[in-house]
Amino acid sequence: MSKIILGVSSSVSIYKSCEIIRSFQEKGYDVQVLMTKNASKFISPLLFKALTGNKVLMDLFNDGVSEDILHVTLAGEAVLFVIAPATANVIGKMASGISDDFLTTFYTAATCPVLVAPAMNEKMFLKGKTQDNIRKLQAAGVRFIEPEKGYLACGDHGYGRLAPVSGIVEEGVLLIRKSRSLKGMTVLVTGGPTREYLDSVRFLTNRSSGKMGFELAGESERRGAKTIFISGPGNLISNPGIKSVAVETAKEMKEQVEKYAGGSDIIIMAAAVCDFKFPKQISGKIKKDSMPLEVKLSRTEDILSEIGKNKGTKVVVGFAAEAKNTEENARKKLVKKNLDIIVANNISKKGIGFESDRNDVTIIHRDGKTIRTGEKSKLEISKIIMDEVEAVIGRKNR
Numbered sequence: 001m002s003k004i005i006l007g008v009s010s011s012v013s014i015y016k017s018c019e020i021i022r023s024f025q026e027k028g029y030d031v032q033v034l035m036t037k038n039a040s041k042f043i044s045p046l047l048f049k050a051l052t053g054n055k056v057l058m059d060l061f062n063d064g065v066s067e068d069i070l071h072v073t074l075a076g077e078a079v080l081f082v083i084a085p086a087t088a089n090v091i092g093k094m095a096s097g098i099s100d101d102f103l104t105t106f107y108t109a110a111t112c113p114v115l116v117a118p119a120m121n122e123k124m125f126l127k128g129k130t131q132d133n134i135r136k137l138q139a140a141g142v143r144f145i146e147p148e149k150g151y152l153a154c155g156d157h158g159y160g161r162l163a164p165v166s167g168i169v170e171e172g173v174l175l176i177r178k179s180r181s182l183k184g185m186t187v188l189v190t191g192g193p194t195r196e197y198l199d200s201v202r203f204l205t206n207r208s209s210g211k212m213g214f215e216l217a218g219e220s221e222r223r224g225a226k227t228i229f230i231s232g233p234g235n236l237i238s239n240p241g242i243k244s245v246a247v248e249t250a251k252e253m254k255e256q257v258e259k260y261a262g263g264s265d266i267i268i269m270a271a272a273v274c275d276f277k278f279p280k281q282i283s284g285k286i287k288k289d290s291m292p293l294e295v296k297l298s299r300t301e302d303i304l305s306e307i308g309k310n311k312g313t314k315v316v317v318g319f320a321a322e323a324k325n326t327e328e329n330a331r332k333k334l335v336k337k338n339l340d341i342i343v344a345n346n347i348s349k350k351g352i353g354f355e356s357d358r359n360d361v362t363i364i365h366r367d368g369k370t371i372r373t374g375e376k377s378k379l380e381i382s383k384i385i386m387d388e389v390e391a392v393i394g395r396k397n398r
């Protein structure tokens with residue numbers, strides 16, 4: 001039976017956790033409760049043990065140490081971690097990496113999808129710090145289910161009531177389904193800029209941060225695919241479940257893409273490959289006075305065209321960064337390079353795209369279907385792109 005870990009913290013709405021347990025059990029899941037010490041002042045762990053048939057885990061140093069280190073072994077077994085209700089305190093600890101009890105230590109070790117259902121007084125929920133913490137966790141891939149407006153335990157009427165149990169359970173089941181939707185598939189993602197060296201210290205590159213490819217690789221891995229991420233220079237560290245391959249030049253990128261493309265079902269080329277290179281790279285540093293001021297550049301290899309030409313049954317996604325006529329130019333590129341989907345972004349918009357965590361893209365399918373995402377985080381955009389990739393797979397398998 002698949003195991004869901006339910007974290008409960010000390011909010012009055014904790015009584016609804018019992019219903020959450022029952023609903024997940026009705027859907028066939030085994031539920032294991034992790035509780036904060038403060039939560040046990042509201043409800044005895046005995047009630048959760050009676051409902052789940054599993055010992056409630058609360059104290060890392062008494063409950064969590066046996067022949068196995070439980071927070072780590074459990075992390076390998078869980079299909080979903082739900083924290084409902086989540087206090088402002090627990091959300092803050094998770095966002096800061098504090099792991100000082102079973103629940104928060106488990107979060108740090110967890111690799112499964114995570115769903116958080118906050119419950120608190122409206123003033124606590126709307127506090128800048130709480131909202132910052134929520135944004136930080138969302139950026140790390142944690143899914144939040146918004147609290148509702150209504151009567152609060154403190155006597156106020158406002159925003160902060162735990163989301164309805166049915167909504168939490170449905171969202172949880174959806175997350176589990178999504179986490180398996182690409183199981184058995186191999187996804188190759190490229191990201192970041194490439195560099196073309198003039199000599200050992202000077203190079204030609206572009207402003208790509210690699211964040212879009214990074215998020216796409218993360219989303220692919222969260223959906224259960226074996227994921228390979230080939231990326232140019234950057235500071236982003238992928239999670240250990242992703243096979244990361246570091247490259248610098250377009251030639252190296254091409255070699256690695258060719259190495260992994262054959263075994264891939266889906267290829268997403270989000271890298272901003274430098275289009276031009278110097279005639280040859282000179283080793284050492286060219287002296288200022290001996291450098292001619294005019295250098296003839298040549299084109300780098302067109303990796304996407306090669307992949308498109310030989311794509312067979314693979315789903316291939318390309319990117320187009322355009323300064324004007326974005327959608328029209330992207331459509332031409334989609335046809336020319338034989339792609340299934342092209343993701344176009346207008347680089348003239350300020351504050352999004354290059355070097356930013358946010359973007360605003362148009363996703364164009366081969367059959368003309370077009371989705372305009374509006375401005376969103378690159379994480380949210382990666383989810384929309386992967387949904388569209390799954391739609392193509394669905395059409396091909398029909």
Ligand SMILES: Cc1cc2nc3c(=O)[nH]c(=O)nc-3n(C[C@H](O)[C@H](O)[C@H](O)COP(=O)(O)O)c2cc1C
Nearest residue numbers: 009010011012036038039087088089090119120121
């Ligand atoms: C009666 C009572 C109700 C509370 N309800 C909430 C709540 O709904 N949400 C919340 O974030 N904190 C609530 N708190 C405050 C938390 O219990 C407190 O911040 C605690 O330190 C959190 O501990 P925990 O996150 O380890 O469970 C409540 C406290 C009391 C005494």
